[in-house]
Amino acid sequence: MAQEGAPSDLPAAALERLRQQAAPGGLFTSDLSVNEFVLVRQAGFEPLGLVVGSSIYHIGYQPAMWRQNQEMQVLTQATYHARELAMSRMEEEADALGADGVVGVRLVVNRYDWGADLAEFLAIGTAVRHAGGTSHRTHDGRPFTSDLSGQDFWTLLRAGYRPVGLVMGNCVYHVAHQTVAQFLRTVGQNQEMLNFTQAMYDARELAMERMQAEAAERKAEGIVGVRIDERSHGWGSHVIEFFAVGTAVVATGEASSLPAPQLTLALDG
DSSP states (O other): OOOTTOOOOSOHHHHHHHHHHHSTTOOOOOOOOHHHHHHHHHTTEEEEEEEEEEEEEEOOOOOOOTTOOEEOHHHHHHHHHHHHHHHHHHHHHHHHTTOSEEEEEEEEEEEETTEEEEEEEEEEEEEEEETTOOOOOOTTSOOEEOOOOHHHHHHHHHTTEEEEEEEEEEEEEEOOOOOHHHHHHHTTOOOOOHHHHHHHHHHHHHHHHHHHHHHHHTTOSEEEEEEEEEEOTTSOTTEEEEEEEEEEEEEOSSOOOOOOOOOSSOTTO
């Protein structure tokens, strides 16, 4: 999030859109489904506007040894920093709306034909504010972020927990190729491919460890909704990014008295 008094790097059009939405009687926007919108309102929060952060990043080159399992640290750092920039700009938009947090956050990576080494990292979600005026910001004054659906957000609050932030960890890893001799030894046989197993295991563990470290920095008690995504981003079949992401949460002290949802539609819609 931008420091108070610091110049904003948000586009002028975004600042004007946010100004109009923050004005009394301003129109809100949201990517929440109807069910999500209703449940977020029933949880005591009002949607303020769709908030977006973007960073188009040039990903540097890093050679890898053909027969060696290794982390591609240049690529790991590039993809992590690009997501951080997108997240911080999304938080900056939420801050401009006076939001307590952002729900339903999606992190997207786009590649374009006009730049083989370029990727756009996009963060998007719905900024919300507590209708009763109770601050739900993090311990350091930032809007909370969460990739939970509106339904899961409502359930989490009712269970006596609240989100403190979307936490992530990643690892871009080169999985070593087999030699001809290694390939021939496995032809027609059932056996574990220990080299591949160890590479994938190590890479996932690094991503998980970094995600947990972020949660600890935010003084969280745990992480819910964790998922681990794997993509090559066009680097080739043997270079894979393992991306771990989830919502860090803390207990509020007691279960909420939120009423049962007043919906006639299925809650998983």
